[in-house]
Amino acid sequence: MCKSTNCNELYIRIASQNYVNKMSKDNVQIFDTTLRDGEQVPGCKLDAEQKLIIANRLDILGVDVIEAGFPISSPGDFNSVLEIGKLVKNATVCGLTRAVKKDIEVAAEALKYAKKPRIHTGIGTSDTHIKYKFNSTRSQIIERAIEAVAYAKTFVEDVEFYAEDAGRTDNDFLAQICEAVIKAGATVLNIPDTTGYCLPEEYGAKIKYLKENVTGIHKAILSCHCHNDLGLATANSIAGVINGARQIECTINGIGERAGNTSLEEVVMILRQHPDLNLDTKINSKLLYDTSLMVSQKMGMPVQPNKAIVGSNAFAHSSGIHQDGVIKKRETYEIMDPEDVGVNESSIVLTARSGRAALAYRAKNIGYELTKLQLDAVYEEFLKFADRKKEIVDKDIHEIIAICEIEIESVV
Numbered sequence: 001m002c003k004s005t006n007c008n009e010l011y012i013r014i015a016s017q018n019y020v021n022k023m024s025k026d027n028v029q030i031f032d033t034t035l036r037d038g039e040q041v042p043g044c045k046l047d048a049e050q051k052l053i054i055a056n057r058l059d060i061l062g063v064d065v066i067e068a069g070f071p072i073s074s075p076g077d078f079n080s081v082l083e084i085g086k087l088v089k090n091a092t093v094c095g096l097t098r099a100v101k102k103d104i105e106v107a108a109e110a111l112k113y114a115k116k117p118r119i120h121t122g123i124g125t126s127d128t129h130i131k132y133k134f135n136s137t138r139s140q141i142i143e144r145a146i147e148a149v150a151y152a153k154t155f156v157e158d159v160e161f162y163a164e165d166a167g168r169t170d171n172d173f174l175a176q177i178c179e180a181v182i183k184a185g186a187t188v189l190n191i192p193d194t195t196g197y198c199l200p201e202e203y204g205a206k207i208k209y210l211k212e213n214v215t216g217i218h219k220a221i222l223s224c225h226c227h228n229d230l231g232l233a234t235a236n237s238i239a240g241v242i243n244g245a246r247q248i249e250c251t252i253n254g255i256g257e258r259a260g261n262t263s264l265e266e267v268v269m270i271l272r273q274h275p276d277l278n279l280d281t282k283i284n285s286k287l288l289y290d291t292s293l294m295v296s297q298k299m300g301m302p303v304q305p306n307k308a309i310v311g312s313n314a315f316a317h318s319s320g321i322h323q324d325g326v327i328k329k330r331e332t333y334e335i336m337d338p339e340d341v342g343v344n345e346s347s348i349v350l351t352a353r354s355g356r357a358a359l360a361y362r363a364k365n366i367g368y369e370l371t372k373l374q375l376d377a378v379y380e381e382f383l384k385f386a387d388r389k390k391e392i393v394d395k396d397i398h399e400i401i402a403i404c405e406i407e408i409e410s411v412v
Contacts, residue, residue, distance in 0.1 A: 085114030122162030196229025204239030320355030
């Protein structure tokens with residue numbers, strides 16, 4: 001045994017090194033837009049009280065920015081942003097606007113009680129948006145972007161600019177408009193893949209291009225805002241931060257317009273599970289599952305069972321080969337500890353594909369210590385049940401063992 005003083009010194013050195021290692025990771029800010037983009041899903045309207053409950057949870061969860069709404073869109077949205085600004089203690093509270101003076105004025109008023117307010121303003125930058133949505137020109141769009149950012153800057157210090165449909169915007173023009181709004185005072189540059197069109201390699205290259213070609217880029221944070229139309233929102237966001245972005249805009253459960261947004265829980269755990277990326281967030285991952293349930297219930301949007309991280313099947317095993325591996329050592333088929341995301345434990349689900357190891361495991365959990373011969377007998381009866389039912393539950397196990405009682409006694 002070491003002396004107390006030496007042990008204390010060793011502990012301090014280890015703790016200090018762990019702290020240094022943790023602090024050496026680049027922080028990726030989490031910008032949660034569940035209350036704005038997430039609420040744009042048909043049928044997912046939240047009342048003011050529900051928004052406040054979710055906002056409070058997001059603040060406790062550790063998100064860096066809460067996009068509370070689009071203040072000019074309705075009196076209800078204005079009031080929600082106002083009240084969230086009063087409530088939130090730690091996160092920046094953000095209000096969305098168009099590149100319109102009245103929008104910006106209303107957002108500034110809605111954010112007047114926020115401890116850390118941010119105005120999120122912007123305009124479409126792709127040729128499709130410029131021609132068909134605005135009937136405008138590239139030079140006029142740049143002028144409008146500069147005016148909007150400069151005007152927002154007169155109300156708050158923290159101004160985020162979004163280049164809508166950046167995913168389909170020519171990189172050279174995107175760099176021009178980013179450089180212009182940085183000069184006007186933008187602190188964050190949102191590069192949205194609005195239509196979910198980009199491939200990860202393409203989106204990552206776009207972020208890298210901006211990092212390397214925009215004068216003054218060190219004065220602003222590049223942000224990823226990706227949609228899931230092709231199922232690539234999370235992959236694109238990760239590609240973005242690998243290439244220099246330091247904010248991800250996302251929602252709980254990936255809820256959002258059309259096919260949804262980047263899933264908060266997915267990007268958090270991807271960065272956590274890949275320490276070699278040297279990137280991390282401030283999110284308390286142990287609250288992810290409970291937060292997912294809260295948002296699902298309040299929005300009336302069920303989470304698909306096979307949803308990564310928070311789906312009911314995310315840590316469930318029904319294949320006999322997988323079950324045997326997980327029972328012997330969880331890491332054989334699970335890359336995350338379920339407790340790290342707030343799930344109590346992995347589940348061994350008994351089906352017709354389950355093997356003897358899983359049946360013995362579940363039987364032991366409810367009080368039956370079966371010998372090998374007893375297990376063989378019970379397993380034969382189990383398969384008959386399993387062929388008739390989708391899942392065998394504890395009640396069924398009791399019944400199966402009761403049916404096999406005489407046979408079990410005869411082989412003991």
